[in-house]
Structures are given as structure tokens and as C-alpha cells.
Amino acid sequence: MPDTLSRPAPQTAPAPQTAAAREAALDALSALLGQRLSRKPADLDHHAHSEAWYPATPPDAVAWPETTEEVSRIVRICAAHGLPIVAWGTGTSLEAQALATEGGLTLDLSRMRAIRALHAEDMQVVVEPGITREELNAELRATGLFFPVDPGANASIGGMAATRASGTTTVRYGSMRDNVMGLEVVLADGRIIRTGSRAAKSAAGYDLTALMLGSEGTLGIITELTLRLHGQPEAITSAVCAFDSFEAAVETVMATIQMGLPMARIEFVDEDVARAFNAYARTDMPEKPHLLIEFHGSQAGVAEQAEAFGAIVAEMGGADFDWAASTEARNALWKMRHGAYPACLAWRPGSIGLVTDICVPISRLAEAVAETRADIRAEGLVGPILGHVGDGNFHAILLLERDNPDELARAKRVAGRMAERALAMGGTVTGEHGVGIGKRAYMQAEHGEGWAVMGALKAALDPRNLLNPGKLVPETPSPDARA
Amino acid sequence: MPDTLSRPAPQTAPAPQTAAAREAALDALSALLGQRLSRKPADLDHHAHSEAWYPATPPDAVAWPETTEEVSRIVRICAAHGLPIVAWGTGTSLEAQALATEGGLTLDLSRMRAIRALHAEDMQVVVEPGITREELNAELRATGLFFPVDPGANASIGGMAATRASGTTTVRYGSMRDNVMGLEVVLADGRIIRTGSRAAKSAAGYDLTALMLGSEGTLGIITELTLRLHGQPEAITSAVCAFDSFEAAVETVMATIQMGLPMARIEFVDEDVARAFNAYARTDMPEKPHLLIEFHGSQAGVAEQAEAFGAIVAEMGGADFDWAASTEARNALWKMRHGAYPACLAWRPGSIGLVTDICVPISRLAEAVAETRADIRAEGLVGPILGHVGDGNFHAILLLERDNPDELARAKRVAGRMAERALAMGGTVTGEHGVGIGKRAYMQAEHGEGWAVMGALKAALDPRNLLNPGKLVPETPSPDARA
Numbered sequence: 026m027p028d029t030l031s032r033p034a035p036q037t038a039p040a041p042q043t044a045a046a047r048e049a050a051l052d053a054l055s056a057l058l059g060q061r062l063s064r065k066p067a068d069l070d071h072h073a074h075s076e077a078w079y080p081a082t083p084p085d086a087v088a089w090p091e092t093t094e095e096v097s098r099i100v101r102i103c104a105a106h107g108l109p110i111v112a113w114g115t116g117t118s119l120e121a122q123a124l125a126t127e128g129g130l131t132l133d134l135s136r137m138r139a140i141r142a143l144h145a146e147d148m149q150v151v152v153e154p155g156i157t158r159e160e161l162n163a164e165l166r167a168t169g170l171f172f173p174v175d176p177g178a179n180a181s182i183g184g185m186a187a188t189r190a191s192g193t194t195t196v197r198y199g200s201m202r203d204n205v206m207g208l209e210v211v212l213a214d215g216r217i218i219r220t221g222s223r224a225a226k227s228a229a230g231y232d233l234t235a236l237m238l239g240s241e242g243t244l245g246i247i248t249e250l251t252l253r254l255h256g257q258p259e260a261i262t263s264a265v266c267a268f269d270s271f272e273a274a275v276e277t278v279m280a281t282i283q284m285g286l287p288m289a290r291i292e293f294v295d296e297d298v299a300r301a302f303n304a305y306a307r308t309d310m311p312e313k314p315h316l317l318i319e320f321h322g323s324q325a326g327v328a329e330q331a332e333a334f335g336a337i338v339a340e341m342g343g344a345d346f347d348w349a350a351s352t353e354a355r356n357a358l359w360k361m362r363h364g365a366y367p368a369c370l371a372w373r374p375g376s377i378g379l380v381t382d383i384c385v386p387i388s389r390l391a392e393a394v395a396e397t398r399a400d401i402r403a404e405g406l407v408g409p410i411l412g413h414v415g416d417g418n419f420h421a422i423l424l425l426e427r428d429n430p431d432e433l434a435r436a437k438r439v440a441g442r443m444a445e446r447a448l449a450m451g452g453t454v455t456g457e458h459g460v461g462i463g464k465r466a467y468m469q470a471e472h473g474e475g476w477a478v479m480g481a482l483k484a485a486l487d488p489r490n491l492l493n494p495g496k497l498v499p500e501t502p503s504p505d506a507r508a
Numbered sequence: 509m510p511d512t513l514s515r516p517a518p519q520t521a522p523a524p525q526t527a528a529a530r531e532a533a534l535d536a537l538s539a540l541l542g543q544r545l546s547r548k549p550a551d552l553d554h555h556a557h558s559e560a561w562y563p564a565t566p567p568d569a570v571a572w573p574e575t576t577e578e579v580s581r582i583v584r585i586c587a588a589h590g591l592p593i594v595a596w597g598t599g600t601s602l603e604a605q606a607l608a609t610e611g612g613l614t615l616d617l618s619r620m621r622a623i624r625a626l627h628a629e630d631m632q633v634v635v636e637p638g639i640t641r642e643e644l645n646a647e648l649r650a651t652g653l654f655f656p657v658d659p660g661a662n663a664s665i666g667g668m669a670a671t672r673a674s675g676t677t678t679v680r681y682g683s684m685r686d687n688v689m690g691l692e693v694v695l696a697d698g699r700i701i702r703t704g705s706r707a708a709k710s711a712a713g714y715d716l717t718a719l720m721l722g723s724e725g726t727l728g729i730i731t732e733l734t735l736r737l738h739g740q741p742e743a744i745t746s747a748v749c750a751f752d753s754f755e756a757a758v759e760t761v762m763a764t765i766q767m768g769l770p771m772a773r774i775e776f777v778d779e780d781v782a783r784a785f786n787a788y789a790r791t792d793m794p795e796k797p798h799l800l801i802e803f804h805g806s807q808a809g810v811a812e813q814a815e816a817f818g819a820i821v822a823e824m825g826g827a828d829f830d831w832a833a834s835t836e837a838r839n840a841l842w843k844m845r846h847g848a849y850p851a852c853l854a855w856r857p858g859s860i861g862l863v864t865d866i867c868v869p870i871s872r873l874a875e876a877v878a879e880t881r882a883d884i885r886a887e888g889l890v891g892p893i894l895g896h897v898g899d900g901n902f903h904a905i906l907l908l909e910r911d912n913p914d915e916l917a918r919a920k921r922v923a924g925r926m927a928e929r930a931l932a933m934g935g936t937v938t939g940e941h942g943v944g945i946g947k948r949a950y951m952q953a954e955h956g957e958g959w960a961v962m963g964a965l966k967a968a969l970d971p972r973n974l975l976n977p978g979k980l981v982p983e984t985p986s987p988d989a990r991a
Contacts, residue, residue, distance in 0.1 A: 144869065144871065146762070146766075146870070146871040147869040147870055147871045148765070148766075149869070188711060189710075189711045189715070190711075191709050191711075195709060199686075200709050202709075202715065202718070203686065212957075212961070216957050217957070218955075218956065218957045218958040218961060219955075219956065219958060220955075220958055222867075222934060222935055222936045222954070223868075223869040223934035223935065224867035224868055224869060224899075224900055224901070224930070224934070224935040224936045224939060225678075225867065225869075225870070225898075225899040225900050225901070225939075226674050226678060226683050226685075226867060226899055226901065226936075226939050226940065227672075227867060227936035227938065227939060228671060228672045228673075228674075228722055228936075228938045228939060228940050228941060228942040228943070229936045229937055229938050229942075229943060229947065229950075229951065229954055229955070230722065230943055230951055230954075230955065230959070230962055230980055230981075231719060231722065231723055231727075231962045231965060231980075232672070232685065232715075232718045232719060232721065232722055233955075233958055233961060233962070235685075235715045235718030235719065236714060236715060236718065236719050236965075238715065239711055239713065239714065239715055240714055244714075255768075256766065256767075256768045258768070259768070279629070282631070283629075283631075283739065284739075285738075285739040285741070285742070285805075322768075323812065325808070325812050326809060326812065329806065329808055329809065384707035384708065384709060384710060385706075385707055386627065386630040386632070386706045386707060386708075387629075387630055387708070388627065388629040388630045415708075416707075416708040416709055417707055417708050418707070418708070418709065447707070451705060451706035451707070452705055452706065452707040453705045453707045453709075453710035453711075453712045454712050455710065455711045455712050456707060456708075456709050456710060456711060457709065457711050458711060459711040459712075460711070460712060460713055464712065467712075468712065468713055471705070471712055471713075472701075472702075472703075472712070472713060472716075473701065473702065474695075474699050474700070474701045475701040475702060475703055475716055476713070478695070478701060478716060478969065479713055479714045479716070481968045481969065482714060482719075482965060482968055482969075484968065485964045485965055485967065485968035486961065486964065486965075497713055497714075498713075498714075
């Protein structure tokens with residue numbers, strides 16, 4: 026398998042992009058946007074890196090559109106001059122999806138953050154892409170509804186859609202795939218299309234919504250989303266419990282799924298994460314693998330579920346079973362979980378994190394985690410493991426000394442073997458972080474000829490490769506991919 | 509809006525298809541398949557019509573492949589000679605999706621009905637496309653698992669995937685979109701691709717699985733499916749109750765959804781359907797609108813849900829609330845529901861049914877049903893209405909005298925106005941029956957430029973338009989649709 030996590034060699038520019046063409050495009054954009062087009066070093070630098078370890082790659086300029094029509098005009102200008110366009114939400118993606126690795130324009134959608142319509146009676150909301158999930162849920166609080174997808178970061182809804190995000194609540198409420206009903210999208214030629222509808226389901230043709238979700242800005246720019254909302258549960262109960270082995274923890278999860286208990290969240294953290302929490306948050310968790318679980322439902326329902334879950338835990342030898350009855354205790358629990366990344370980084374002071382994720386069938390999860398942990402240790406690395414265990418999805422946070430090429434090389438080997446392991450087990454090289462440039466070299470191995478098909482679809486909708494070039498699809502579809 | 513339900517004018521053949529080319533293709537297919545290629549009139553006639561009212565359109569030949577490799581070889585032969593290919597499961601589709609309206613080869617997949625693998629611990633099964641949903645569930649019975657999608661007809665799983673089927677249980681378990689994890693697909697050039705994986709979720713590139721679901725055989729031939737299974741519920745409780753008005757019935761459904769009660773099924777039938785049931789099944793239902801409901805869960809859970817639902821029904825003035833406690837009573841209830849189509853046909857002896865479906869946001873459902881019913885009466889037609897009311901999806905079964913062009917014209921007008929109404933309300937022209945040829949003329953109205961995008965995707969994967977020509981997409985994508 027290729028050495029994927031290295032930054033790929035610079036690609037050829039997507040279109041014959043001369044300095045003169047670039048300047049002409051930027052002049053036209055500047056005339057359209059005024060101060061909302063910037064070439065200031067501080068703005069370029071802010072959009073040059075995301076939360077992940079990738080080297081900085083500043084764009085040529087940053088634009089802050091305010092309307093769909095403006096996005097369309099920007100795209101037409103860029104298309105006329107062959108200038109690449111990369112959409113930007115909050116910059117929290119983990120595989121460099123929002124980085125302008127081939128230069129061009131970063132389209133920062135943070136000024137498009139309005140709620141365009143609330144359809145409370147249909148449990149739907151229509152939003153612009155720049156609103157973040159926390160902002161949206163704050164706005165929804167009084168309605169009794171909420172948007173459940175929770176990738177951890179306070180990402181923009183548009184970015185979550187573009188990367189088909191999932192997270193702690195996916196085991197119950199699904200991912201963006203399940204909770205986006207429709208989109209407004211600006212295509213590579215500036216046309217504006219609407220996908221999906223406000224109906225709960227449809228059999229009216231190709232599922233363009235699903236095609237756009239996870240396309241990472243390579244097929245179009247999302248300018249509006251119709252989201253499915255859920256009722257705030259009447260009752261919530263959370264618990265944390267320790268296990269002697271992660272096998273016992275995983276077996277507990279499998280038994281819980283097979284019993285049909287509707288977990289709203291079920292998260293695994295290994296003993297290293299527990300140690301990092303203890304150091305960072307001054308908790309006193311046993312330094313063992315833990316499960317963090319939550320049930321949503323009626324008072325009677327969650328009580329029944331908690332009791333059934335407690336019986337499984339006891340059977341599997343779980344201990345220190347601690348129900349967080351109060352809202353405060355529950356918030357503290359999930360704040361801790363969401364703080365795992367900084368906690369782990371702080372655990373090895375000064376380190377950078379190479380975070381990678383895979384997803385496997387749950388029957389293979391214990392094996393996948395065990396082999397990954399053994400591999401991390403064999404390479405002499407420090408790498409806490411945690412994950413959305415109900416989905417068979419886990420992350421390794423490989424803590425690396427900054428500017429240590431040897432550690433980086435070892436970490437890439439570990440991440441590469443994780444991806445191979447996922448495929449050998451019938452899984453996927455990324456459950457939620459996406460492809461970007463980091464997982465692109467594994468796409469052929471995962472999809473075979475299907476990757477060429479993705480290239481053919483990209484070529485059909487963006488023949489000049491203007492939208493987020495260098496990401497996700499093969500650089501140039503082979504001629505036979507289109508026939 | 510166009511007169512969509514008429515059979516469209518014959519399309520130009522998808523490729524320059526001469527009689528000599530057709531004969532050469534059929535000779536080559538005959539050499540490959542022997543007796544499993546037929547040109548016998550009885551076989552052609554069997555594949556010339558589906559359950560719906562469309563005129564008979566026999567193919568040139570029928571092939572019964574037995575392996576994926578054989579499907580690939582058949583497609584390569586057809587591609588070499590420009591012979592159209594239409595996949596066939598059980599022929600239960602309602603918009604002529606499986607009819608060879610432009611001639612060519614019908615690919616009958618009924619000999620590919622094996623279960624290729626059962627992964628009980630992951631609640632997954634891998635099947636060939638020809639297995640029907642009832643066969644599959646019979647095979648699964650001993651495992652404690654089941655496949656929930658239930659469109660009524662005992663359709664093939666491959667056909668259900670190709671039309672993105674849904675049905676009575678979609679409100680709880682989702683449609684094919686939610687329950688197909690991966691596919692094996694033979695493309696228009698004979699290449700075999702695999703989409704998806706056995707992982708619960710993935711962010712690894714374009715969602716080719718979702719693109720194929722609902723593509724009605726126009727993008728590829730599905731030869732294998734990996735399905736998500738669910739645990740057979742510990743307890744099931746069903747009920748039927750009558751309402752004085754359908755508005756009260758719909759309000760009951762909305763209140764139930766908003767309370768978050770997890771209905772496994774919630775079906776609406778109007779007073780005409782109740783009358784038809786009484787005549788056909790010798791029941792004695794009040795001749796009023798009814799809801800049929802089912803809850804799945806633990807003993808305590810369904811008891812709690814039934815009680816909560818009963819309180820809502822009482823508040824909305826529902827009556828004759830009858831819980832089907834026994835398995836027999838429950839089976840009788842759903843058998844009655846699934847028999848609605850023959851019951852309605854028998855209610856007007858000798859009639860044919862023009863069945864059409866739309867799906868709207870639930871807040872608009874009562875209005876959509878009321879306007880549709882008024883329209884049916886204004887046209888002097890008989891047309892019972894029933895539907896998957898939890899999804900906002902309903903059907904009108906327009907009962908027409910055979911060979912009465914005037915009634916057919918009036919029925920088409922009603923169906924056309926239903927489609928317009930759905931779009932005006934933010935819904936879709938078909939919630940589950942699909943496009944085929946019957947809803948194709950509404951695609952432009954529903955999707956706008958998005959329909960041209962569908963055409964561009966079709967052209968990218970099947971540039972010679974060999975796969976199910978004349979269905980779903982625009983006949984020839986306009987040149988700008990590809991740029």
C-alpha cells in the first residue's frame with residue numbers, strides 16, 4: 026500500500042492557470058466583493074491550516090460571500106479564469122479538505138449563517154452553510170427540537186454536510202447522510218440547483234443530495250441545507266463505567282446492540298485516554314478502558330434501558346458504574362469526552378496529533394483495536410485510542426514530537442496499516458474524517474473501479490476540475506472510466 | 509404541466525440499433541446462455557407488463573443469468589451491438605420501470621436469489637438481487653433478525669433497491685436508502701464495481717450506493733446487496749381505530765410523531781377503503797377513515813407506547829380502538845392492509861387501477877388528501893386513498909373502467925394535479941413508486957436544473973444509453989448539462 030499520509034506531490038494545476046489569469050480573476054472578484062475579498066497575509070494564513078497536522082498552504086485570496094447569488098457569481102468568475110475554489114466552514118476538518126493545496130480562492134462561508142426557515146411542525150429547519158451546530162442548537166432550544174449530529178468540533182453545518190460528518194450520536198440519530206433532506210448547491214459552472222425536498226422520502230430520481238454529501242466541495246458549493254430535526258428527549262440518562270479489558274467493553278456494546286437497546290451515545294476510551302483525562306481535567310477515573318453511554322427517551326423508557334444495560338455491564342465484569350443523573354454531571358461527562366483531543370495533546374506536552382480513523386464491522390472491532398494498539402506500541406509511539414464504538418468507528422491520536430520526521434514516518438506507517446486492516450475486515454479507511462488529501466491514496470484500494478467511477482462523475486460535473494482540485498478523486502479519470 | 513401519465517411518444521433507439529445488430533447480439537447471447545435466453549412469445553409476454561396499467565411492451569428476448577460474471581458478459585455483448593438492457597425482478601413496479609419500452613433484452617434476475625453470506629453478529633446479510641423480501645425473511649426467521657422494508661408487494665430485493673422502495677415500516681426502520689449498506693453493480697460497459705462496505709458508516713468518497721439506489725436500472729445492474737438487518741422485536745402491538753374525519757386521523761399522527769412515540773407502522777385508509785375491505789374481506793369496519801398502527805419494542809415499552817397513543821386517539825375523538833393482541837389478529841390486520849389494492853379493484857368489478865403516489869411534509873398532509881379527494885369527486889371518479897401517513901406519503905387508487913379513454917383522461921388529470929400539489933407543498937411527485945415513464949414528465953418541474961445534472965451523470969456512466977433507455981432521465985442531456 027502506498028504511503029498515504031504524506032502530502033501528495035504537487036498536482037498539476039487544474040486548468041491552465043497563469044499568473045495573469047489569476048490576477049484577472051482576483052481583480053474581477055475584488056470588483057464584485059470589495060472588502061470581502063482579501064489578499065492580506067493574516068487572512069491567507071488563517072485559512073492556510075486546519076486543526077490537523079498538515080503543512081500550511083495559503084490560498085491566493087479569501088472571499089466572504091453573503092448570498093447564494095454571490096457564490097454563483099464568484100464561481101462564474103473563477104470558472105472564466107480557471108481559478109480553483111475551495112469552500113471553508115470553520116477549518117475543523119481533519120484531512121485537509123478545506124485547504125487550498127493547489128492555490129486559488131478560499132470561499133469562507135462564515136457570513137452565510139442565517140436560519141432561512143423553521144418548520145417546527147415538520148421538525149425541519151432550513152439553514153445557510155456557515156452556521157455552526159452549536160449555534161443552531163442554541164437557536165432551536167426554545168422549540169423543543171434539536172439537530173443531533175455531533176462530530177465533537179463546533180463545525181459548520183455546511184462543512185459537516187460536505188464531509189458527511191457523524192459522531193457521538195450517530196448510533197441513534199444517524200449521520201449527515203440521514204439528517205440532511207435537501208440542499209441548494211452552486212455547480213462548477215455557476216448554475217444553482219436544489220436537491221431533495223421537504224418530504225420525508227422520495228423515489229423521484231437520482232439521490233443528488235446523497236451524492237453531494239461527502240463530496241468535500243469537489244462537486245459543488247453547498248449554499249443551503251434543509252435539515253431533519255428531532256424532539257428533545259423527555260429524559261436523558263448517562264453513565265460511565267470501567268472495564269478490565271477493551272474486549273469486555275466491546276462485547277458489552279455488541280450485546281447492547283443485539284438486545285436492541287436504543288443507545289443515544291456509546292463511546293469507548295482506552296486507559297491512555299483515562300490517564301490523559303485525569304491529568305487534564307483532574308478527574309480520578311480508574312486507568313482502565315471505559316464506556317460512556319447515554320439513553321434518550323421517556324422517563325420509564327430510559328429507566329428500563331439503564332437497568333437492562335446495567336445487567337449487561339455486570340455480566341461482562343464492568344465496574345465503577347456511575348450514572349450521571351443530573352444535567353450538570355452529564356454535561357461534565359460529555360465535555361470531558363469532547364475534550365479528549367486537547368487532553369491527549371496536553372498529556373505529551375508540545376506534541377502534535379496525527380489523528381486517523383477507521384470503521385469496521387462491529388464483530389471485528391475488538392480485534393481491530395487490539396492490533397492497532399499493539400502496532401502503536403511496536404512502533405514505539407504514544408497513541409490513545411477512542412471511538413464511536415456503537416458504529417465500529419475508532420480513532421488513534423498519535424502524539425508526535427513536533428519536527429521529528431522519524432516519529433512522523435512511524436505514525437504514517439501505523440495509520441497506513443490501520444487503513445489496510447479496516448479493508449481486510451470489510452470496513453472503510455475512514456468512518457468520519459473523510460478523504461481530503463490524507464486518505465486519497467487508499468481510495469483505489471477501498472473502491473477499485475468505483476474510484477474511477479467517482480472520477481467520471483467529477484469530470485461530468487466539473488470537467489475543468491475547478492472545485493477543490495487535488496482532493497478525493499483521481500486526478501485525471503482514465504478515458505475508460507467514462508465509458 | 510405536461511400530461512405525464514400518458515405513455516410518452518416512442519423515443520429514438522438508444523444506439524443505432526439495426527435488425528442485423530439485434531440478431532447478432534441475440535445470437536451471441538444464445539451461444540452464451542443456451543436455454544436461458546428465450547424469444548418464445550410466452551416469455552416475452554410475461555415480461556411485457558407489470559402490475560400497473562401500462563400497455564404491454566414485450567422485449568426482443570429474455571435472459572436468465574445465474575452469476576455476476578454472466579451479467580457482465582451479457583452487458584458486454586449488448587454493448588457491442590447496441591442492444592438495450594432492462595433489469596427485471598418480479599415485475600411489481602408501478603411506473604413501468606421494468607418494461608422494455610424501447611425493446612431490447614429483459615434481464616430476469618430471478619435465478620440469482622442466493623443468500624451469499626449471513627453476518628448475524630453484525631446484523632447484516634449479503635444477497636443476490638432476485639430473492640424476494642418474503643423469501644429473505646423466511647430464511648432469516650431462525651436468526652432472530654429481519655429485513656424491515658415492506659412495500660406491500662413481495663418484490664425482489666434488487667428491484668426494491670433499484671426503485672429505492674419504502675413502505676409500511678419506513679416510519680420506524682427507514683427505506684432502502686437506509687437499509688442497503690453496499691452493492692455489487694455491473695456497469696454499462698460490463699465492469700463490475702463494489703460500493704459501500706460492511707462498516708456502519710463511511711466518509712470515504714462519493715456515496716455510490718445511494719446514487720445507484722433509485723436509479724431504476726439506468727446506471728447499472730445490481731448483482732449483490734449487503735443489507736442492514738434488525739432484531740425481531742421482543743413485543744409487538746397493533747391497533748386499528750376509526751375517526752370521524754381524516755383531519756383528525758392526520759392530527760393524531762402528527763401529535764404521535766411530535767411526542768416521539770416510535771411507531772413501527774402507521775397507515776391511513778379512507779372510508780372508501782374501509783368499504784372495500786368490508787366487501788372483500790367480510791370485515792365490519794365502520795365506514796370511516798382509519799389508522800392502523802403498530803409498535804415494536806420491549807413488553808414494557810410497547811405497553812407504555814400503546815397507552816400514550818391511546819390517550820392521543822381519545823383526545824382527537826378516535827373510536828373503535830381495537831388492539832390486536834394476538835399474532836393472528838395482527839397478521840389479519842396487515843394482510844388486510846396489504847390486500848387493499850385487490851380489495852379496491854374488486855370493489856368496482858372489472859376495473860383497472862391507476863395507482864399514483866405523492867409525498868408531502870406532514871404539516872400539509874391533511875390539506876393534500878382533502879384537495880385530492882375533492883378533485884377525484886369533481887372528476888366523477890372513484891378513487892380510494894390510503895397511505896404511509898407517518899411519512900406524509902399517500903396513494904390514490906383510481907378505479908377505471910377498462911378501455912374507457914375518457915375515464916383514463918380524467919384519471920391522468922387528477923394524477924397530474926396531485927403531482928403539482930405535492931411540489932407546491934414542498935414535497936415530491938413520488939414518495940415510493942418511482943419515475944419510470946409515468947412520472948418522467950414531472951422531473952423537470954421537481955428538479956429544475958437538477959434533472960439535467962441527472963442526465964449528465966447518466967451520460968457519464970452510460971454514454972450510449974443502453975441501460976433502461978427512455979426512463980427517469982432526460983433523453984439527451986443538453987450540452988451545457990455537462991459543463
